[in-house]
Amino acid sequence: MPTLDRRAFLASAASAGILPFLRILPAEAQERDTLVTVFGQTINSLDLHRVGTNRASYQVAINCYDRLVGFGAKQLPSGEMSYDYDTIVPELAESWTISDDGLTITFKLKPDATFWDGTKVTAEDVKWSFDRAVLAGGFPSTQMRAGGFFRPDQFEALDEETFVVRLDYPSKLSLPNLAVPVPFIINSKVAKANATGDDPWAMEYLHMNPAGSGAYKVARWDQGQQLVYERNDAWVGGELPAIRRVIVREVPSAATRRALVERGDVQISMDIPDRDAAELADSLTVHSTPIENCMHCLCLNSKFAPFQDANVRKAVAYAVPYQAIFESAAYGRGARLWGGPEEIDDIVWPRPFPYDTNLDTAREYLAQSGYPDGFEVTLSISLDLVDWMEPTALLIQEALGRIGITVTVDRIPGANWRTVALVDKSLDLHLENFGGWLNTPCYYFFWAYQKDRLFNSSAYDSEAVHELTERTLHMAMDDPEYAPLIKEMFAHVIEDLPRIPLYQPALNVAMNGAGGYEFWFHRQLDIRPLNGGEA
Numbered sequence: 033m034p035t036l037d038r039r040a041f042l043a044s045a046a047s048a049g050i051l052p053f054l055r056i057l058p059a060e061a062q063e064r065d066t067l068v069t070v071f072g073q074t075i076n077s078l079d080l081h082r083v084g085t086n087r088a089s090y091q092v093a094i095n096c097y098d099r100l101v102g103f104g105a106k107q108l109p110s111g112e113m114s115y116d117y118d119t120i121v122p123e124l125a126e127s128w129t130i131s132d133d134g135l136t137i138t139f140k141l142k143p144d145a146t147f148w149d150g151t152k153v154t155a156e157d158v159k160w161s162f163d164r165a166v167l168a169g170g171f172p173s174t175q176m177r178a179g180g181f182f183r184p185d186q187f188e189a190l191d192e193e194t195f196v197v198r199l200d201y202p203s204k205l206s207l208p209n210l211a212v213p214v215p216f217i218i219n220s221k222v223a224k225a226n227a228t229g230d231d232p233w234a235m236e237y238l239h240m241n242p243a244g245s246g247a248y249k250v251a252r253w254d255q256g257q258q259l260v261y262e263r264n265d266a267w268v269g270g271e272l273p274a275i276r277r278v279i280v281r282e283v284p285s286a287a288t289r290r291a292l293v294e295r296g297d298v299q300i301s302m303d304i305p306d307r308d309a310a311e312l313a314d315s316l317t318v319h320s321t322p323i324e325n326c327m328h329c330l331c332l333n334s335k336f337a338p339f340q341d342a343n344v345r346k347a348v349a350y351a352v353p354y355q356a357i358f359e360s361a362a363y364g365r366g367a368r369l370w371g372g373p374e375e376i377d378d379i380v381w382p383r384p385f386p387y388d389t390n391l392d393t394a395r396e397y398l399a400q401s402g403y404p405d406g407f408e409v410t411l412s413i414s415l416d417l418v419d420w421m422e423p424t425a426l427l428i429q430e431a432l433g434r435i436g437i438t439v440t441v442d443r444i445p446g447a448n449w450r451t452v453a454l455v456d457k458s459l460d461l462h463l464e465n466f467g468g469w470l471n472t473p474c475y476y477f478f479w480a481y482q483k484d485r486l487f488n489s490s491a492y493d494s495e496a497v498h499e500l501t502e503r504t505l506h507m508a509m510d511d512p513e514y515a516p517l518i519k520e521m522f523a524h525v526i527e528d529l530p531r532i533p534l535y536q537p538a539l540n541v542a543m544n545g546a547g548g549y550e551f552w553f554h555r556q557l558d559i560r561p562l563n564g565g566e567a
Contacts, residue, residue: 065276065277066275066276066279067278067279067300068298069279069281069298069300070280070281070289070293070298070300070301071281071302071303072282072284072419073282073303074086074088074256074282074416075092075255076089076447077239078239079235079238080092080172081164081165081233081238082235082238083455085450086447088416088556090554091280092250092259093216094213094556094558095261096247097244097246098153098217098244098269099123099124099211099212100125100210100215100217101121101122101125101207102122102270103115103116103120104119104121105550106119112321113550113561114550115552117208117470117553120208123211123269124141124217124245124269125140125141125195126141126143128140133202135198135199136197137199137207138194138195138196138197139158139194139195141154141192142269146245147219147243147245148219148244148249148264149219150266152192153217155191155193155194155195156189156192156220157221158189159189161216162197162215163184163187164218165181165214166183166186167184168233168235170455170486171214171486172214176214176215178205178209178470179205180209186198186200201506204472204506205470212469212470212554216244216246218244219243219245223237223238245264246264247264247270247272247559247560248261248263248264248278248560249261249264251277257282258281258282260277261278261280263276273562274562274564275559280557286304286305289301289304290312293316293544294312294316298544299544299564300542300549300557301541301542301543302541303539303540303541304318304541305419305420305540306362306364306537306538307363308540308542309363309538309540309542310363310365316543317543317544318543319539319551320365320540322536322538323537323539323553324553325381325382325467325470325472326467326536326537327531327537328362328533329464329531330348331462332461332490332529333457333462333490334493334530342528342529343402344397344402344403346529347394347397347398347401347435348432349529350388350390350393351389351391351432351434352387352389352428352431354370354389357423357427357534360427361420361423361424361427362420362535366537366538367382367535368384369385369533369534370387370388370534370535371386373386374386376523376526379518379519379522382536383522385526386526387532398435406435406437407437407438408437408439409437409438409439410439410441410442410460410461411425411428411462412442412452412461412463413441413444413463415443415446415449416445416446416449418443420537421463425441425463426441429441454486454487455486457491462489464487464531465537467555468480469553469554473518473521473522474504474505474521478501478505481494482501483498492530496524497524497525500520500524504517504518539555546564546565547562548563549561
């Protein structure tokens with residue numbers, strides 16, 4: 033239990049950051065039907081399909097747009113609520129049928145579904161939105177391909193309320209992939225009215241002006257400061273949310289966010305540092321949920337000459353101070369991903385790699401490499417994620433220095449991180465924390481280990497891994513060939529080391545005067561189930 037003295041100290045130390053924040057909050061923030069949340073990341077767009085849109089911005093697609101289907105909810109053994117990957121529920125679709133051969137999915141839309149402007153949601157809107165998702169390029173199109181959605185000719189609006197998807201092959205990922213944030217349904221009439229010859233998908237307009245049918249509308253977006261959601265009282269995608277208005281504030285300082293939620297000035301602090309989660313658990317409601325299919329990693333870019341040397345990569349892997357990182361950055365929360373067995377006897381993922389800290393072994397590998405005297409390298413981190421990245425980077429900097437590798441730590445603004453790390457893949461050594469939305473190892477490999485994929489920030493290029501991923505991605509998990517192929521994939525990346533796993537993180541959320549929180553794989557706050565009670 034935190035002491036009164038420490039609470040007073042935190043309040044005093046953070047007051048310089050708190051006062052400007054409180055001055056610009058609208059008066060409605062004190063009303064019973066308004067919740068205020070804070071988080072440390074920057075929303076850089078209101079359109080998930082736009083090139084360069086960062087993870088923090090995904091929340092707009094989740095809360096302001098509908099999909100045909102969603103995931104259900106379940107209670108975890110801990111008692112906390114979570115999305116349920118194994119249960120698909122209606123959202124805009126009232127019902128759906130799948131043909132016996134698994135190649136045709138027919139959706140019947142809810143007849144009373146409307147967009148925010150009151151116009152009916154039709155199958156033509158769904159088709160236009162799906163066409164956009166598969167043709168926009170970049171992340172959204174690749175995500176659609178993971179479910180077997182490649183071309184506009186796979187989508188057909190039979191009538192106003194009937195939408196058909198035709199697959200080239202059956203896939204275990206097709207229906208779940210329609211429940212992730214990407215295939216959201218846009219008011220195509222509004223979008224087309226604001227499209228141009230150079231911008232046929234209205235990317236510029238929707239970047240600033242959402243046009244959806246979701247549970248909430250964007251009432252105000254002050255870039256770099258706050259996003260204000262207003263409830264859509266005509267929403268039919270689920271149970272009408274209890275909260276009329278939700279204010280999401282960007283507060284970069286973790287200390288300020290902590291002080292705000294401790295004092296009750298805000299009701300929710302999203303994605304709090306592990307240290308705060310451990311210390312606040314006795315005084316506030318703290319949800320701490322392991323993130324499925326997610327790893328915090330040290331990524332070695334194959335474009336950087338020293339990392340093209342296998343001995344250098346192994347030297348780095350044996351130099352990493354895993355336990356110190358787990359204690360200092362994660363405060364022991366999550367799961368360790370080092371010191372695993374050499375033998376691969378299951379397909380559990382994430383899994384501990386068979387590397388552990390051993391500086392003598394690290395020096396031996398470096399001596400056998402083409403860089404026996406070491407080299408200089410920049411280790412990049414995101415300012416949006418300094419809570420875990422900075423202590424991790426400093427520990428790695430010190431450890432690599434002890435084997436002769438000189439490391440300079442570079443801190444990059446969060447708004448720029450996605451572009452330089454994931455799109456350009458220009459960071460030689462960096463920390464990353466990709467988590468796969470669809471909970472299978474082959475899906476993780478599809479994004480993080482295949483050539484030219486967005487989250488393959490190491491620019492890893494293995495023909496063997498590419499082919500194995502393609503073979504397993506749509507294969508049923510009970511197919512007798514599936515497990516042996518997955519184990520072969522594991523063996524390749526454990527040997528090649530484009531990503532060195534550090535630990536599996538937990539998502540921490542502190543609440544003071546709010547309830548209804550549910551954990552989601554996308555790690556953003558779904559405001560729809562929230563309420564004003566104590567969770």
